[in-house]
Amino acid sequence: MSDNLTLPAQQGSPGTSTEELLKVEGLTKHFPIHGGFPIKRKVGAVQAVDGIDLTIGVGESVGMVGESGCGKSTAGRLITRLLEPTGGRITYSGQDITHASRRQLAPVRSEIQMIFQDPYSSLNPRQTVGSIIKSPMEVNGIEPAGGREKRVRELLELVGLNPEHYNRFPHEFSGGQRQRIGVARALALRPKLIVADEPVSALDVSIQAQVVNLLKKVQEEMGIAFLFIAHDLAIVRHFSQRVAVMYLGKIVEVGDRESIYHRPRHPYTHALLSAVPEVAMDDETETRERIRLAGDVPSPIHPPSGCRFRTRCWKAQDTCASEEPPLLQISGNREGHLTACHFPEEPTTEARGEDVVLDPALVALEEEN
């Protein structure tokens, strides 16, 4: 697979020969807010995910980035059907699983697995590592050749743990090792799709790379499709062939890795990329553009009308407030690179003539100095 990496555009774009594994259309999740006295009634809704479209091909790794509260974790939980969608459609290998019942889901559940963020709370402290990894097989009544225990030992070895540690408890392992146990558990049923929700953000810097390498190895060697949800743009870039950028419950831009990281069009993608602090290995790195937004992300209870980014955007005009921009392949974009913006930016991340600084405190201080 690594030989093909010079042609990510071809590989990642939909419409090529890649077979579709999962398709999400208009997926919506609104969490109701109840209030009032004496009778509690619904007074509003947190629009966590508000109509996202996404496809994941067989064996493809798709990244999902965005800031906290943008709905990326909710999206992951909807796809694994840990949450019931409010609207939209989820199709898994041709089968509609949007509102499938427990029984209907049973065969699909074993094919879609999840890796959780916190390796401390996602493993049962009273179970041994062996029984943690074995339980998905027990639940699904799978009897691998050679017995479950042998399979568990194989899995432990695969994720780089000592198979002898079969009878140990989670507290005897470090954070990185626990996350490996989580990976082994996700692999136990030979899934076709793994949703990894911030799998490395709770780990130390030197350990993160170990787990990222492990996941990459698993993805490439076993041909498992991944939805890699993270806020760290550099790690997502390293892992994913295609990347979706979310803002306040919507996908604002999606495309192959090269397009998103080097030819972004949406102002929010520009702002995100320019905000990543990078180690300046030489003076060249200084030529990146500098964009400093003002304020925080608005509340998903009352999201702005029209384009949701308009309240923090430096290009916003009246159209942005009245009309919601559709997610389209705008002119100048490559095949499969979709952007939801009325006034897209130039496809470059090079420094511009003048920095975009919207923060009033920064503007004031920088004028003084």
Place this chain on the structure above:
Amino acid sequence: MTTLTKPEGAPAPTGPDSFLSVRDLKVRFSTEDGIVKAVDGLSFDVERGRTLGIVGESGSGKSVTNLTILGLHNPRTSTVDGEIVLDGKELVTATEKELERLRGNKMAMIFQDPLTALSPYYTVGRQLSEPFMKHTGASKKEARDRAVHMLEKVGIPQPRTRFDDYPHQFSGGMRQRAMIAMALMCDPDLLIADEPTTALDVTVQAQILDLLKDLQQEFGSAIIFITHDLGVISTMADDLLVMYAGRAVERGSVKEVLRTPKHPYTWGLLSSMPRLDGDINEELTPIPGSPPSLLNPPSGCPFHPRCAFTGEVPGSRCTDVRPPLADGRASACHLSAEQKQTIFIDKIQPRLR
């Protein structure tokens, strides 16, 4: 980036008379399992108007060091040896009363999580003005004016009305701004920022970091900036201290340490970190193993169980002898200077492109 140049008004660092000087600091905690050597012989200096970055993983002793400087450690469970001199005043032996007079006044701290660091019971304004009134003897009215001015400075919209809000009415980024305003109320000479942006989103982090840099130009405070993120350090700090297992393993200016690192641990940190413009086909090179337990740290060089280059050092010096950290630009490693240079150029640098 205009902020990278030194401000003219700031006092120029003049030779060795550093503003804060920490010498051979040792902090130990006694626990049920034994004695934890959280900080084990740490020395560094900070000059006025400059930022010292401290990087290290969790448990490397970076936060403990700074709590000790402020005297916020628990004296019943911890023992502190060594010397901390702030502007000619010895802090290790100082009484609680003396420390109280310094904290929030001459030295201030910005904590990682503003929601837990701010009291939910008092308004933001009250939390800002109280230390100011205590330290300067200002009236309530003066303190309020000062607080409103500071809130405005850090970019809180409508500071006059926001003054009477409670922390929960602020968003995460605004809370961190309020924390910064609180730390700067008494115009401190030393500001300690412990992972101030780790809980924030990238776009907000970028705003806060720029704000801190711009404010430092104006106030001329010395800053100790603690983080595990080398990218953040690269944009914030002038000087850098890399910590591992309670000790400093490398020291130098930020450019020196990040561009020509000399310690295998620093090499490991740099090459395990994916970059936005890095080669995707290049595998990340993690540091094998995990950080050591401080109850029972490895003998000799604490990094030797995870180090790939112990074979290059003759004999068993890595496991037996603790490498010292010289003054100035230095690294605590038994490899010779030539070895470090060849290994870095041949094996490490290609991975960082």
